[in-house]
Amino acid sequence: MGQKDISEKLLEEYDDVFADIVNVLLFNGKRLIKPEQLNESNVVSHFKADDGELHEQERDVAKFWEKGGVYIALYGIENQTTVDKYMPLRVINYDGVSYRSQLLNNNSDLKYPVVTLVLYFGEKRWNAPRSLLEAICVPDELKSYVNDYKINLYEISYLTDAQLKMFKSDFGILADFFVNKRRNENYLPKDERKFEHVDAMLKIFKAMALEQHYEMDFSDIKNGGYSMSGIFERVINMGISEGMEKGMKQGIEKGMEKGMETAYRETAIELLKAGTDENVILQACKLTKDQLEQLKKDMLTV
Numbered sequence: 001m002g003q004k005d006i007s008e009k010l011l012e013e014y015d016d017v018f019a020d021i022v023n024v025l026l027f028n029g030k031r032l033i034k035p036e037q038l039n040e041s042n043v044v045s046h047f048k049a050d051d052g053e054l055h056e057q058e059r060d061v062a063k064f065w066e067k068g069g070v071y072i073a074l075y076g077i078e079n080q081t082t083v084d085k086y087m088p089l090r091v092i093n094y095d096g097v098s099y100r101s102q103l104l105n106n107n108s109d110l111k112y113p114v115v116t117l118v119l120y121f122g123e124k125r126w127n128a129p130r131s132l133l134e135a136i137c138v139p140d141e142l143k144s145y146v147n148d149y150k151i152n153l154y155e156i157s158y159l160t161d162a163q164l165k166m167f168k169s170d171f172g173i174l175a176d177f178f179v180n181k182r183r184n185e186n187y188l189p190k191d192e193r194k195f196e197h198v199d200a201m202l203k204i205f206k207a208m209a210l211e212q213h214y215e216m217d218f219s220d221i222k223n224g225g226y227s228m229s230g231i232f233e234r235v236i237n238m239g240i241s242e243g244m245e246k247g248m249k250q251g252i253e254k255g256m257e258k259g260m261e262t263a264y265r266e267t268a269i270e271l272l273k274a275g276t277d278e279n280v281i282l283q284a285c286k287l288t289k290d291q292l293e294q295l296k297k298d299m300l301t302v
Contacts, residue, residue, distance in 0.1 A: 007204040008079045008121070011170060012061045014197055020169035022075055025117060025154050029166035039064040041074060059094055074098055076116040083120075085128040088135045091116050091151045118153040123182045126155055157182040170196050173228055174204065186279055186289065191228040198226055268295055 012018055015035035023031055041062040062076040076094060084090070098114040120126050129135035132149040157178045164176050173193055180187045195201040268285040272295070282292060 007200065007207045008119075009060045010203060011174070011197060011200040012077050012079075014169075014200070015063070017169045017171050017197070018061065018063055018075070018077070020167055021077065021117065021119075021171055024163060024166040026115070026152070029163075033065055037066055039066050041076075062098075070110065071112045073112050074114045076114070078116060078118045080118060080120045081122060083122065083124075083126055083128045086135060087118060087153070088129055088132045088149060088151050091118065092132065092149050116152060118151055120153060120155050121157065121178060122155075123157050125158070126153060170201055174201070177228060186282070188279060189228040193227060195226050202226070265295065268292065269299060272296065272299065 012021065015038045018038060019031075019033045019035045022033055023029065027033075041064050059076050060078050062074060064074055065072045076098075078091070078094070080087070094116055095114045099111075102108075102111050130151055130153055133143075133146065138146050156175050159175055159179055164172060164179060166172075167175060173191060173195065176191060177187075177189055180189070264285040264287065268281050268287060271281045271284070278292060281287065282289065287295070
């Protein structure tokens with residue numbers, strides 16, 4: 001599991017966030033599930049495969065919805081950053097193990113449904129199967145005998161504005177970022193909402209930054225809230241790219257003798273070579289997007 005998947009899991013483990021996700025995505029914003037009605041479920045299960053060996057599998061997050069001492073349902077959340085054409089089979093496996101555990105529980109005759117939500121965080125649309133019959137090859141003669149199994153998949157980057165407004169937890173801030181980032185790759189958040197779960201949110205954005213070779217240090221931030229706009233303002237001001245400090249120094253040294261305009265240009269060239277995020281370059285070098293695009297073209301012709 002990647003660092004971003006682990007970080008997303010840490011956020012979703014909070015009862016208020018978990019309840020918020022289910023209430024918005026399954027119940028269209030109705031607050032049917034209260035955080036205090038959620039109880040932890042064991043996410044690790046074991047099964048014996050065809051090789052006769054005992055294997056272990058783990059859900060990302062799973063919680064029981066309980067009312068009056070009775071389990072109403074078991075909800076599971078699986079995070080995906082990439083498209084998986086066999087996701088329906090994986091979900092069947094997770095759900096099947098949960099139903100099997102109910103069969104083995106002789107202490108209760110009341111069985112409950114198992115519902116899995118797949119949260120896909122990719123920017124490209126999910127173009128893989130969303131049901132069992134789409135994922136496997138079934139002869140025409142068998143189609144009427146093979147039960148289908150559809151997955152509850154939600155493309156977070158493609159949620160509607162109406163859905164985004166329904167979220168009450170930190171997940172809404174995260175989802176808003178993914179949607180706007182997909183709409184505009186140069187999006188810089190202006191969201192001033194404070195994080196409730198500061199550590200989990202910062203871990204998510206640190207993991208996202210590391211994927212782009214950034215170094216982000218928020219160790220000095222105390223619990224008490226931090227906003228999305230605050231993160232990105234800090235990111236820009238800190239110079240998060242590993243090559244930014246070196247690029248800035250080299251660029252200024254090359255261009256300072258010819259004036260500040262040239263210094264900014266030379267700095268931008270060095271930052272581009274270092275793989276620095278373009279949003280950072282635009283801010284640091286006081287360039288327009290058109291100027292940066294022209295600079296990239298000039299570099300290719302040199």
